Amino acid sequence: MATHLGLTRDREQPDADTIGDYGKALARLHDDEREVGPLNERENLLLNRIRIFGATGSILLLIGSLGTGQIPVLQNPVAGTRVLSLPSRMWSTSLTLTVAGTIILVLAWLLIGRFAVGRLSVEVLAGRSPARRMTRKQADRTLLLWSLPLVVAPPIISKDVYSYLAQSAIAHRGMDPYVVSPLRGLGVDHVLTRSVPNLWRDTPAPYGPLFLWIGEGISEITGNNITAAIFLHRLVALAGIALIVWALPRLARRCGVSSVAAIWLGAMNPLVIIHLVGGIHNEALMLGLMLVGLELGFRAVYSARRLRPPGSWLPSHHGWLLIAGAALIAASSMVKITSLLAMGFLGLALAQRWGATLPALRHAPVGQWWRRSRRSVIALGLSAGFHTIVLAVVMAVIGAITGLGFGWIHTVTTGGVVRSWMSLPTAVSVLTGSIGQSLGLGDHTQTILDTARPLAQVVAGVFILRWMLATLSGRIHPLGALGVSMATFIAFFPFVQPWYLLWAVLPLAAWATGPWFRSLTILISALIGVVVLPTGANTGAVFIASGVLSGVIVVGVLTAVFFENDHLWRRGRFLSRSRTGE
Numbered sequence: 001m002a003t004h005l006g007l008t009r010d011r012e013q014p015d016a017d018t019i020g021d022y023g024k025a026l027a028r029l030h031d032d033e034r035e036v037g038p039l040n041e042r043e044n045l046l047l048n049r050i051r052i053f054g055a056t057g058s059i060l061l062l063i064g065s066l067g068t069g070q071i072p073v074l075q076n077p078v079a080g081t082r083v084l085s086l087p088s089r090m091w092s093t094s095l096t097l098t099v100a101g102t103i104i105l106v107l108a109w110l111l112i113g114r115f116a117v118g119r120l121s122v123e124v125l126a127g128r129s130p131a132r133r134m135t136r137k138q139a140d141r142t143l144l145l146w147s148l149p150l151v152v153a154p155p156i157i158s159k160d161v162y163s164y165l166a167q168s169a170i171a172h173r174g175m176d177p178y179v180v181s182p183l184r185g186l187g188v189d190h191v192l193t194r195s196v197p198n199l200w201r202d203t204p205a206p207y208g209p210l211f212l213w214i215g216e217g218i219s220e221i222t223g224n225n226i227t228a229a230i231f232l233h234r235l236v237a238l239a240g241i242a243l244i245v246w247a248l249p250r251l252a253r254r255c256g257v258s259s260v261a262a263i264w265l266g267a268m269n270p271l272v273i274i275h276l277v278g279g280i281h282n283e284a285l286m287l288g289l290m291l292v293g294l295e296l297g298f299r300a301v302y303s304a305r306r307l308r309p310p311g312s313w314l315p316s317h318h319g320w321l322l323i324a325g326a327a328l329i330a331a332s333s334m335v336k337i338t339s340l341l342a343m344g345f346l347g348l349a350l351a352q353r354w355g356a357t358l359p360a361l362r363h364a365p366v367g368q369w370w371r372r373s374r375r376s377v378i379a380l381g382l383s384a385g386f387h388t389i390v391l392a393v394v395m396a397v398i399g400a401i402t403g404l405g406f407g408w409i410h411t412v413t414t415g416g417v418v419r420s421w422m423s424l425p426t427a428v429s430v431l432t433g434s435i436g437q438s439l440g441l442g443d444h445t446q447t448i449l450d451t452a453r454p455l456a457q458v459v460a461g462v463f464i465l466r467w468m469l470a471t472l473s474g475r476i477h478p479l480g481a482l483g484v485s486m487a488t489f490i491a492f493f494p495f496v497q498p499w500y501l502l503w504a505v506l507p508l509a510a511w512a513t514g515p516w517f518r519s520l521t522i523l524i525s526a527l528i529g530v531v532v533l534p535t536g537a538n539t540g541a542v543f544i545a546s547g548v549l550s551g552v553i554v555v556g557v558l559t560a561v562f563f564e565n566d567h568l569w570r571r572g573r574f575l576s577r578s579r580t581g582e
Helices: 041-068 091-115 120-125 136-151 160-172 209-222 227-255 258-265 271-278 283-301 317-333 336-353 364-402 424-438 444-472 478-491 498-509 515-531 541-563 568-579
Strands: none
Touching: 041 136, 041 271, 041 541, 091 136, 091 258, 091 271, 091 515, 091 541, 136 227, 136 258, 136 271, 160 209, 160 227, 160 283, 209 227, 209 364, 227 258, 227 271, 227 283, 258 498, 258 515, 271 283, 271 498, 271 515, 283 317, 283 336, 283 478, 283 498, 317 336, 336 364, 336 444, 336 478, 364 541, 424 444, 444 478, 478 498, 478 568, 498 515, 498 541
């Protein structure tokens, strides 16, 4: 461990200027990509076929979600209607459509990847750029086409949005959602409380004041109308995704990565479409604000322009860009605190501009420490002070405007009651507790969790410190180090949900091009997208098995129709040409 952290002395190379191996392995994740020309006619025809195939999956998912989605307990908008209520009364059919739609959407994403990052066995694994890529406009339109059906769908997989509604209503009534739970603030029979999962009915809000303030405005507009409130919350999520689509290609170009490849792996990822659009999670807004803040901050830091004019204390244009970038990251942490990690890496980038570097001290005399480190220490201190002031001002302003203060600081760990199988320390603790029970030693699972989770966070902190040192050494771009740090944070986090993976995937999509990174990310995104099916709660194993089997059959039939029946597509192509006069 000491060698890995760069703390040991290398006696074979007693050079005083050796800075260690910080970031050498991670630096191999990135390589510059060349931009390539647009697709030819044959590839465009196949692209359009895949786009329609994916849109078909989204439509099937929409229809199936009317029966398997997270419908509110009260105010069901489709109850009693002649056609729209059919899926809820034909549950097995809805499950089949849901499974088929999810698998088709994931398959379409995989198939269209050849026009973004190339073929898996040819370009991706070899670390080469494809001969041609789809255009940015084609990528954006595909994302829009696949997302539109889910805009009008009920919440998928998760009921978190109902917690958003209840907590926002509490704030709208003038109570503190960081103290008062939905059960105590609204009452057990309230229309909003009834749809909140039992686990969260008597817990305070874990979200930041900016997000609850937005929700409070939605409550002001919609009152107790659940359908209208869900639609407005989905618009907020879509606004966050729009910010992601704006920032991601710009960050990718800054790092020498194809913007289309970054859009495909990041914004078009099925986890984004299913969980952020379909599930209406506030990660969309958090990540959107964070990435825009990083782009504005990097635009100022890596510019040759001065951050303030000579002889003036007022910022220049780029100085204001830096302030705006830091403020947006701070605002994103007022949605979810996780994004605050991005401010640390923007701070390192600013410190590097001011002359900070990782001092070579491994074999230097102790007396040389200050002479070698003085400029770096001063630059790091100034950068830390600047970002601390911006963070404090943003927190104070948001706390004052929203009237919610700083109570969120005490509730950010509320989610720890969840025992998530995707969390490494939680999964190991639960497995160890189960083994102890089977051996007759009693149930000590909670005690193990209380010990393992803090230790895991300490380990994560040590590794994140290493990635910061790698950034300071100049071997890794701050955006890449942020993505790796987010991945480390997720790996050791006490509770992990499928959409949490996007915390790491989105920054890394704009920086990492290594074959094993892209292959692993594609595999995990596809597996999680399919395994975590939107099948509703309390679904029996037999029903899931039959639904999956039926869904796979539907996928096979539709795949044959789309990709084997060339006569149908040739006829459609001829008709389209005849109508346009070609």
